[in-house]
Amino acid sequence: MVLQTDGLTRQFGQLTAVDGVSLEIDDEEVTSIIGPNGAGKTTFYNLLTGVLEPTSGAIRLRSDGELREITDDPPHEVARRGLSRSYQITNVFEGLTVRENLRVARIAREGRTLDFRSRAGSNEAANEQIDWLLELTNLAEYADTECDELSHGEKRKVEIALALAIEPTVFLLDEPTAGMNPTETRKIVSLIHRLNDEIDATFVVTEHDMDVVTDISDRIVVLADGAVLAEGEPAEVLADERVTEAYLGSEAL
Template sequence: MLETKDLTIRFGGHVAVSSVSCAFAPGTLTAIVGPNGAGKTTYFNLISGQIPASEGTVTLNGVDISRHSASSRAKAGLGRAFQLTNLFPNLSVLENVRLAVQSMRSGAHRRGMNLWSIWSDHGALTERARQILQDVSMTAQADVPVSSLPHGDQRKLEVALLMALEPQVFMFDEPTAGMSHDDAPVILDLIRALKKDKTKTILLVEHKMDVVRELADRIIVLHNGQLVADGDPAEVIASPVVQQAYLGVAPEATKEAA
């Protein structure tokens, strides 16, 4: 479904991501791990279109989307939670989710900006929005302005909006970062539920190895911007290259290259 070929980004003389080629199949949750500064979030930014690549391509369902904007990639089926954080902060939680649901319904693209005039005509949209809020345990916050939500609830709302947009590819960048001990399991349960849909592809950047062990079908490891390991979670976690990377020691291959 999703593939990167020789994806590279340079910032001046620094190569943050170097020729990463990887394919991600439907029905698979791939965890992207590596030490701080390994290039994980930058790789996500390249895939989702937040920054343009210096070299290489991103394809979705066989279509080259390398030159597409972030919003165009989202419409094509790439969903990244953090992109949605600031959607209508002065509207309520329910109104935000309802607008996201409405944008995905048949014919919404033909209505252009005429969303407000048909707001009250879609009880089904409101019902769907309420169901999504129930799924993310935010029913009690339905009427709360988004701008006043605490951090944990903002992260849950990100997932709710992402679910409303019904993407083909779900991209989660440390989804439980900064969340309380009580809130984090809600997000992880949502990801577990999304995994059951074998038509979807899930990418997960995560530092917590217990979460990775439980959720991942596959692990890829980035180190100094390079793809250094790819495979079964147990084997990858136990591999010397990963142990060295997490200890901050360059892999043997990197040492030899130097």
């Protein structure tokens, strides 16, 4: 087990957005978290990453070989402990090249403040790590291209590379194929498979495209009204009538 929540709850006034969610994420599995709009998925991610404080409950992350509580940690500390996230809306430094974006992420990982255009470029170990990330995410040919010149699909790859640059234990992917055409979607799915095979990180995914979900997932968790409705292997979960009613038959697809 690499990530655990225990009775995790978040209320906004009278609204309970996340309602007593208790989950255990296995490091050997790709887990997809699905549910209709308003099910609590984004709030759940915001709780895990320290963006929001829970009303009650606990979050534990495996860090340095031990399961440690991170419930009250701020976002930068959660990231430093090994929980990384990509966002539904692409979030990169548009005016920098792909390589410069990754240098910024490596500097943040190392907790240093540098002029990334000069001194950071002379850090041989960091440069080797950046080159490896560029190859891993199929971005080597775009290394010196400014991000505002990239396609939507390539920008999403940059964001994934940025999240990987902090060497996460757990990587939360938030709607990784949002806004993509079928070709871009296939490339991202292929990349997720490759990353899962080649790096020592556990992937947790939110996604509306059920073809993508069934392709990449070892386990599915369904949220509805902020609570866990069903969880298990994809075939089992997707055959559940409650899931069909709450999600597959909704307008969210």
